[in-house]
Every structure is written in structure tokens, then in C-alpha cells.
Amino acid sequence: MKTIGFIGVGIMGKSMVRNLMKAGYELHIYARTKAKVEDVIAEGAVFHDSIGACVADRDAVITIVGYPADVEEVYFEPGNIFDSAKKGAYLIDMTTSSPSLAERIYEEGTQRGFRVMDAPVTGGDIGAKNGTLSILVGGQKEDFDACMPIFKGMGTNINYQGAAGCGQHAKMANQIIIAGTISGVCEALAYAKEKGLDLQVLFDSVSTGAAGGSQLTNQGSKIIKGNYDPGFFIKHFIKDMKLAKEEAEAADLSLEVLNQALANYQELEDAGFGELGTQALIKHYEKN
Numbered sequence: 001m002k003t004i005g006f007i008g009v010g011i012m013g014k015s016m017v018r019n020l021m022k023a024g025y026e027l028h029i030y031a032r033t034k035a036k037v038e039d040v041i042a043e044g045a046v047f048h049d050s051i052g053a054c055v056a057d058r059d060a061v062i063t064i065v066g067y068p069a070d071v072e073e074v075y076f077e078p079g080n081i082f083d084s085a086k087k088g089a090y091l092i093d094m095t096t097s098s099p100s101l102a103e104r105i106y107e108e109g110t111q112r113g114f115r116v117m118d119a120p121v122t123g124g125d126i127g128a129k130n131g132t133l134s135i136l137v138g139g140q141k142e143d144f145d146a147c148m149p150i151f152k153g154m155g156t157n158i159n160y161q162g163a164a165g166c167g168q169h170a171k172m173a174n175q176i177i178i179a180g181t182i183s184g185v186c187e188a189l190a191y192a193k194e195k196g197l198d199l200q201v202l203f204d205s206v207s208t209g210a211a212g213g214s215q216l217t218n219q220g221s222k223i224i225k226g227n228y229d230p231g232f233f234i235k236h237f238i239k240d241m242k243l244a245k246e247e248a249e250a251a252d253l254s255l256e257v258l259n260q261a262l263a264n265y266q267e268l269e270d271a272g273f274g275e276l277g278t279q280a281l282i283k284h285y286e287k288n
Contacts, residue, residue: 001059001090001150002026007051007074007081008064008095009037011230012121015128016064016094016154017045022131023153030054052084060090060150064121067239068097075105087113090147094135096120096175096240099168099247102138106164115143118164120171121155125231126218132156136174138167172244179241179261181215182281189223190285199224219279228280235274238265 003026006017017040021027027045031037034047041047048054051074055061061081063074071093075081081091091114093105102118109116117139127133133155137144144160151158161170188211192202203224207216218231241262248255264284273280 001147003028003058003060004150005030005055005058005061005085006045007054007062008066009040009045010064010066011125011232012128013064014040015125015131016062016133018043019128019131020150020153021045023149025150025153028054028058051080055081055085055089057086058089060092060147061085062092062094062150064094066095066236068095068101068243071095071097071101071105076108082108082112082114085114088115090115090117090143090150092117092119092147092150094119094121096171096236096243097168098243099165099172102168103165106139115140115146116164117143117147118167119151120167122171122174123155124218127155134174135159136161136167136170138162138164138169169247172240172247175237175240176244176255176258178215178237178278179244180257181213182219182278183257183261183264185216185220186223186279186282186285189220189282219277222277222279223282228276230275230277232278233274234265234269234276234278234280237278238262238269238274241265 004020005028007030009017009029009031017027017029021044028048029037029045030048030051065071065074091109106116117137119135119137121133121135123133131154134157135151135155136159138161141160161167189199192199203220241258244258245262264281268284273283
């Protein structure tokens with residue numbers, strides 16, 4: 001496989017495109033606003049002004065868009081992926097999306113002669129830039145094996161989770177962990193600030209102990225600096241948590257920590273903070 005059609009050249013996608021080009025793949029990209037991807041075009045990516053043209057005759061197609069509705073659009077709308085990709089192509093949706101939608105795409109795609117996988121990622125913008133993403137893959141094991149070189153172009157922790165939809169279920173579990181962890185980081189910093197501690201000294205003291213981890217290291221350090229730039233948008237995390245909540249409720253499973261984190265983030269989005277990074281959850285505690 002040499003050619004890849006890539007749809008969704010945003011915060012994550014742009015770095016993934018760069019790393020795939022470094023790995024030797026020919027990248028064809030589609031974005032709604034060409035001006036936002038001029039940098040990767042200058043670096044060698046081939047721009048197309050339609051999804052159909054972007055995916056035609058490619059060995060593989062990767063999508064990483066915003067919401068499940070966007071996933072439906074790029075796959076099912078007339079003239080888009082299912083109508084335009086060549087038969088036998090590998091179709092890899094790396095959006096964090098609905099497990100049931102992943103199953104639907106797999107069923108429809110398989111019937112139409114494609115090899116379909118759901119492969120959401122975790123590791124954030126830093127992992128995307130460094131090519132160290134964790135990739136959670138659902139679909140057929142032989143397709144996973146065939147696409148391993150592509151996955152290795154973007155990540156370092158790549159695991160087959162099971163049948164179609166299982167990649168998305170694994171990502172739901174990941175987001176549930178993050179919801180609780182980032183909440184803990186924010187509560188700890190809010191407590192320490194209230195008690196007059198030096199937050200940087202505290203951070204340096206606990207980040208290498210049992211409380212250490214990527215949420216504290218990456219997001220905690222941003223909070224201390226007052227940096228709320230998005231590595232991952234609050235609005236997108238809310239989407240993920242809602243999906244996880246729906247899946248949990250469908251299984252008659254009550255996840256109280258997830259539900260509280262979702263409520264806190266929803267409050268922030270309602271206040272106009274949806275475009276900030278997830279570390280801006282600290283604003284919930286600053287208001288109280």
C-alpha cells in the first residue's frame with residue numbers, strides 16, 4: 001500500500017498526515033478550508049476539493065473528523081467514500097465515534113467490497129505530533145495485520161481490540177479514565193491553591209509519585225501556567241463522554257464519576273468555553 005486518502009486534517013489529523021508522509025506514503029487530503037492546510041500541501045500532501053476525488057484509487061482511506069454525524073456524511077453521502085473509493089480499499093475511521101455507527105459502516109462497507117476498521121486514537125496532539133499515538137482497532141484481524149505499517153506511521157502502541165465497534169468501545173473506556181483523572185487533577189490543584197501551596201512545587205513533588213500520569217504531566221502543567229489552548233477541545237470531549245454515557249446506560253451500568261465530569265464540562269460549554277482545552281475544567285472549581 002502506497003497511497004492514502006486522508007479526510008480530517010485538524011489538530012490531530014495534520015500531524016498524522018505529516019508522519020505518514022515521513023513514513024513514505026503518498027498522502028491525498030481533503031479539507032473544507034484549503035487555507036488551513038496550506039502548510040501540509042507545501043510539505044507534499046496533494047489537496048483535493050472533494051471527498052470523492054480525494055479517495056478515488058487510493059489503497060487506504062483514513063478519516064478523523066469531529067462528530068458521528070460528520071462520520072456518516074463522509075461515508076454515506078452520495079459521491080463520498082462508499083461511492084468513490086476503489087473496491088478492496090482499506091477504510092479506517094479514526095474518529096472517536098459511536099460503536100453502533102462503526103458496526104454499521106463495517107456492515108455496509110463489507111457488503112460493498114471494502115475492508116473496514118474503526119481505529120480511534122489516544123495520546124492527544126502531543127502523541128499525534130510525536131507519532132506515539134495509541135491506536136485501538138476493531139474489525140477483521142487480517143485487515144488489522146495488513147494495515148500495521150500504516151498504523152506504525154502514526155503510533156507506537158497499536159492493539160487489536162476485536163470485532164467491528166470494539167475499537168470504539170476501547171476508546172470509550174479510555175475517555176472514562178480521562179474524565180475521572182482530569183477531574184482529580186483539577187480538584188487537587190484547586191485544593192492546593194486554596195491552602196496556599198506553591199502549585200509548581202506541588203506539581204514537581206507529586207508528578208513522579210503514585211499520582212503521576214499523563215493528565216497531570218500534560219494538563220496539570222498547562223493549568224499552572226494558565227494555558228487553556230486546546231490540545232483536545234472541551235466540546236469534543238463532551239461528545240465522547242455523552243457517547244460513553246449512552247453506551248453505559250444501554251448496558252444498565254451507572255458511571256457516577258463520568259456523569260459528574262460530563263455535567264461539569266457541560267456547564268463550561270454552556271458558559272462559552274467549549275473551544276478551550278480539556279484542562280480548562282479548572283474553571284469549574286475556580287468559580288466555586
